[in-house]
Amino acid sequence: MVFNFPSPGLSSTTNRHCNFLVERKRNRFSFSSMRSSTSDSDIDYNADMTGTPRTEFGNRMSNMIPPPIPTSASSLERGVILIIALYASIKVVLIMAANEVGRIEGLDLVLLAIWTWCVYSFGFPFSIKGEKLFHRIWGTDDKCYRSDVDDGAFYGVLLLPTVAAAKLVDVQRSPNFNEGDFNIEFYESNFELCLVMGVGILIHMFMSKHVILHNMSILWAMTIVTGISVFLVISLSKFGFFPLFEKLPWQFVLFSQIFYQVSLYSIVTTLKKSFTFGELSVVAQAITLLVVELWVITVNRFNIMNHSHFHKHSPSEVTLYQIALILGMLLIGIILSPILIRSRHLAQQPRWRTKHAHAFNNGRKWTAFSIYAGTALIIGLIGHCMKFYLSTDPYSWIINYIIESPMKIILALYWIITITLSLSLFAKYAFSRKIYSLNTKRKFFHFLAIIMFIPGYLIEPDFMHLAFSVAFATLIYLEYLRYFAVYPLGKKLHIFLCEFLDYRDIGPCILSHIYLLIGCAGCIWMRGNSILANLSGILTLGIGDAMASIIGRIYGRHRWFGTSKTVEGSIAFIFFQLFGAYIVTLICPSSNMWADGEKWVGYSFAVSVTALLEAISYQNDNLMIPLYMWALVCLFT
Incomplete structure (x- = not known):
């Protein structure tokens, strides 16, 4: 996306402040004087436009790196992810045997991990020997995905099944766990659902490689893949795989598979180049799990279907608000999409230069009013529906x-004051001085997460859970306003967020800040039994990742194989995250894992493996790495 400012050329005076703005498709920078005034019409909201940098100086000062050439994941990365998945499956089998549950769901994860390894390592049976794999959703092309060194299919297949296995282990070894009072079947069904969605990704990999049908519509491709997926799940259940799925109602299996495939195709067609193949898979799986949980809650609440596996599942009020906020905000985008598209269309029109400028501006204002009014109406309807789930006024x-x-x-006042002061200081110094690099600007918010989120979680964990849900829904809505240029906030949000773009933000959506929040919030939303496990995302991104980046850039000399990350940065990741965890144990003695030497070793090992993954992975680490850290802490401590 190009920002066209009608200001004169860049002055050679060093006191003139520069503002580097990203040309979205080719990952280059345009820039202009910060003193020039900018109107709504000076911004070109066409995400598909390409352009060239205005000066050679702009190219030299760019913090961007060219988009990498897609290749398969490194053997080391594959090996680490595979070993984690295998260990998680063994833990599931052992803990179920210890609790005399009598099920062997963990073995399904073993088979899924081995099959995924074969796909990447040997290409069998998906590709010709020596041919590189470009995995994608069947019926789509490579232009729908962000080009990266690794397409992330390994993460898309194994990440959420591994996290679900860790959750199952964490639940069953809880001191409050009681087979008669706790709905273990719900977590087992979530685990098997993640396995089935992983199998669905393998189906897409096979179909996109060997079944190439030209001129096929997305609707037909989605229908065919959904049918194959449902048939395969039912067939595997008959042969002993997914044993719990065989006992579940057919409506559950059909609904989960249809919604998952719809999510994949909807995201990949509307948010082109915003995700790699693996990131797309993880996001679609997470949305599907939320919707399936809402389906289960609705079935129980209104007695639509009396099934023993779900009747004990009774989520807390905070969890209900989380589901309502996240899915409700996605619903707002779907319902208001015609008006939002109209707002973006108006922002792209050059009518502001004509004699009808006044009428045109009124049209933008009325469109914005319709969006805000529609949002308020939908929120009111969602609140009305919440009454049936909470049995009280929400x-x-x-x-x-x-x-x-x-x-x-x-805490609420503390967060408001902290955000206000931080943004004020950032606007005063970071925007006005070109000496701050893109990395420095981005890591500023990583450290801000430490200041805001750790005290909140240690003092009021449930309130922090709810606050994260509100913040996530708010960021989604602000992204609507930014991308669709909704008057009057769209322009300001657009200019502000473009200060933090890197080569991953080449799609229509700017997701880095949302991924940062998800990385911090996701581990708390998982509600593990260990405080350090739930703080994994905040410690990993706020301390480990930030210090690894800073130390690696300053003192890094030895690079990991084929990456830009340094060994010195990884050592800093481990040291500072362990130090941060130790400080947390001093502040909150109930989470003191250091009194137990075995748990101390396990936590240190989890941090070390996470640091290694952060160094060798090319996926968005704000999304992937915290989830792996949470799973590792649950598995090894």
């Missing part, structure tokens, strides 16, 4: 929930 509940504890009010 707005009264949230007010009473906050005011019942003075500490929650103090």
Whole structure:
């Protein structure tokens, strides 16, 4: 995306402040004087436009690196992910045997991991020997995905099954676990659902490589793949795989598979180049798990289907708000999409230069008013629906929930003040000085996560859970306003967020800041039994990843195989994250894992493996690495 500012050329005076703005498709920078005024019409919102840098100086000062050439994942990366998946499957089998559950779901993960290894290592039976793999959703082309060194298919197949296995292990060894009172079947069904979705990714890899049908519509491709997926799941269940799925109602299996495939195709066609193949798979799987949980809650609440595997699942009010906020915000985007598209269309029109400028501006304002009014109406309808799940007024509940504890009010004020001061300081120094690199600007918010989120979680964990849900829904809505140029905030958000773009942000959406929040919040949303496990995302991104980047850039000399990451940076990752965890144990003694030497060793090993993955992975580490850290802490401590 190009920002066209009508200002004069860049002055040679060093005191003139420069603003580097990203040309979205070719990953180059345009820039202009910060003193020039910018109107809404000066911004070109066409994400598909390409352009050239205005000066050679702009190219030299760019923080971007060219998009890498896609290749398969490194053997070391494959080996690490495979070993984690195998260890998780063994832990599931052992803990189920210890609890006399009598099921062997963990062996399904073993087979899935081995099959995925064969796909990447030997290309059998998906490709000719020596031919590189370019995995994609069947019926789509390579232009729908972000080009990267690794397409991330290994993560797409094994990440969430590994996390679900770790959750299953964590639940069953909980001190409060009681087979008679705890709905272990719900977590087992989630684990098997993740396995089935992983198998679905392998189906897409096979179909896109060997079944090439030209001029096939997306709808037909989605229908065929969904049918194959459902048939394969039912067939494998008959042969002993996915044993719990065979006992579940057919409506559950059909609904989960249809929605998963719809999610994959919807995301890849609407958000082109925003994801790698693996990131797309993980995002679609996460959305599917949320929707399936809502389906289960609805079935139980209204007694639509009496099934023993789900009747004990009773989520907390905070979890219900999380589902309502996240899925509700996605629903707002779907329902208001015609008006949002209209807003973007108006922003792309050059009518502001004509004599009808006043009428044109009024049209933009009325469109924005329709969007805001529609948002308020949909939120009201969602709140009305929440009454049936909470058995009380949701707005009264949230007010009473906050005011019942003075500490929650103090935390809310603390977050507001911290965000306000941070953005003010950032605008004063980072925007006005060109000496700050892109990496420095981005890591500023990583450190901000430490200051804001760790105190909040240690003091009020449930309130932090709810606050993350509100923040995530807010970021999604702000992205609507930015991309669709909704008056009057669209332009300001666009200019602000373009200060932090790197080569991964070449699609229509800017996702880095959303991934940062997901990385911090995801581990808390998992509700593990260990405080350090739940803080894995915040510690990994706020301390480990940030310090690895800073130390690696300054002192790094020895690089990991074929990557730009350094061994010195990885050592800094391990040291500072262990130090941060130790500080947490001093502040909150109940989470003191250091009194137990075995758990101390296990946590150190988890941090070391996470540091290695961060160094050798080319996926978006804000999304992938915290989830692996959470799983490793649950498995090894």
